[in-house]
Amino acid sequence: MVYVHLATGFEEIEALTIVDILRRADVDVKAVSITGEKLVLGSRDITVQADMLYEDADYEDCEMIVLPGGMPGAANLGAHRGLTDHIKDFAVSGKKVAAICAAPMVLGACGVLEGHEATIYPGMEDQLKGAKPTGANVTVSGNIITGKGPALAMDFALALVEILKGADVRKEVADGLLTQ
Numbered sequence: 001m002v003y004v005h006l007a008t009g010f011e012e013i014e015a016l017t018i019v020d021i022l023r024r025a026d027v028d029v030k031a032v033s034i035t036g037e038k039l040v041l042g043s044r045d046i047t048v049q050a051d052m053l054y055e056d057a058d059y060e061d062c063e064m065i066v067l068p069g070g071m072p073g074a075a076n077l078g079a080h081r082g083l084t085d086h087i088k089d090f091a092v093s094g095k096k097v098a099a100i101c102a103a104p105m106v107l108g109a110c111g112v113l114e115g116h117e118a119t120i121y122p123g124m125e126d127q128l129k130g131a132k133p134t135g136a137n138v139t140v141s142g143n144i145i146t147g148k149g150p151a152l153a154m155d156f157a158l159a160l161v162e163i164l165k166g167a168d169v170r171k172e173v174a175d176g177l178l179t180q
Helices: 012-024 073-078 081-093 104-110 150-165 167-176
Strands: 002-006 029-033 039-041 047-049 064-067 096-100 138-141 144-147
Touching: 002 012, 012 029, 012 047, 012 150, 012 167, 064 081, 064 150, 073 104, 081 096, 081 104, 096 104, 096 150, 104 144, 138 150, 144 150, 150 167
Parallel strands: 002 029, 002 064, 064 096, 096 144
Antiparallel strands: 039 047, 138 144
8 A cells, every 4th residue: 555645735746646657557555635634735726635534544554655745735744743753654664755846855854864865856955854865856765765846756656666566567557658
């Protein structure tokens, strides 16, 4: 199970692309609202219905936490104590944590980037506390996966597919989407 977390002000392109691509790869993925409501308003005033509420999520059954960016979405994710506790637990136990755009700042604030390489939306590199910024579109460093921004959501999602299902499934999904 993969949980893609939605907070008010999330980046719609990132969240929906990740959910879509993972579902194309037959990954069990759920959009999880941390707002207390299933309907969540994104940063471009698009309302999305989450699959479930944070309160109903089973993190024992989850193999990857995913954080889309967007502002104030990323800041709202970082302000959710329960979610940040799960991020810390996942990082320490070697479970996968992924964040794109502004959301890697949450990982920096949680202290889970120490000794890792990471990428983030340009100009926010100081938020990668403890990490070596790469500036790459997608950076995989151990169990931490980070992405640069909205236009790279497809690359980021395909990297998650490769991590979860292997290079062959990534290629199959990418070919079906007419990407390289």
